[in-house]
Structure formats: C-alpha cells, structure tokens
Amino acid sequence: YNMDNTIDGLYIAPAFMDKLVVHITKNYLSLPSVKIPLILGIWGGKGQGKSFQCELVFAKMGIR
Template identity: 50%
Template sequence: MGASSLQNLNIDTGQNIAMLESHFTGSFLGAKSDIADGSLRRYEFRSFDHIVGDYYVAPAFLDKITMHIVKNYLVELGAFDKFTKVPLILGVWGEKGMGKSFQTELALKKLG
C-alpha cells in the first residue's frame, strides 16, 4: 500500500472518541455509544437458567446455528485449508420483536 495510499489501515484511529463525529460518540443522542474504553463490553457467560419450559426450536434454525458454531470452531483448530472462508457473524433476519434473540437463546440452551 505504501505512503501514497489514500486508505487508512490504522483501526485504532476509528475507535478514538476524539476522531469521531458527535453523532457516533453519544453527545448528539445523549447516550454513551463509544465502546473503545471497554466499559460497555460484557465478558461473562450466560447460563440460560431463566428459560423455563419446553419451547419449540425449528430444526432448520438449530442446524444453521450448530453448523455456524462448528465451522468457526474448526477454523480455530486449523481443520480447513487457508482458502476456505467461514463467516464469523451469523445474520438472523427479521423485524424487531420477531423473536430472533429468544430463538437463538433457545437453540443455544438446547445445544447445552
């Protein structure tokens, strides 16, 4: 790329609150949205003990979640060649309130 490149590959610059517009740092909407300091990140594991009952999880959805987790785990182990690309993020489409998060929690609880 070199010095003549117009692209900035320094990813830390975009996370610095001084370099961002006020729309993205929270002063515009009144909410803290800057995650660069780490205060909004969560590192604990969820237990799913709050989900009580026998809920239905669509087998196709459970298969997609399972395959996504397994493929990413196998990539970390080096089981694939360097040309195999596995997406890190699984997109679940739907409108707000349609149960995307709840179905994902049910699937993860079912997987153990």
C-alpha cells in the same frame, strides 16, 4: 446432546436451529482451505423471536 427441536417444552424452528448449529460448528473447525464467515446475519422484524431462538439453541448446545 439430544438435538430434537424442543427445550423445556419450547419449540425451536428446525431450519433456524440447523443454520445456527452449522455456523457455530464451522467456526470451531480447523479448515485451512475453507473460509468461514465469522458473522451470521439473522434477519427479521422486531419481536419475532430472533434473540429468544438463539438463546434456546445455545442452551440446547450447552453454550453459555
């Protein structure tokens, strides 16, 4: 993967992308002694791009 912070000319906030990628990756790792939360809370007001940024990160990672 090319993990720069753009996709199709759209910018993804680096801190947002890092947190989401780490959360998804940790949930797929087998770490018996470490408890990883299943849910990641994403806070922000209506229309601030929470879902849109998630969709961009998922597309960047190849997640459908």
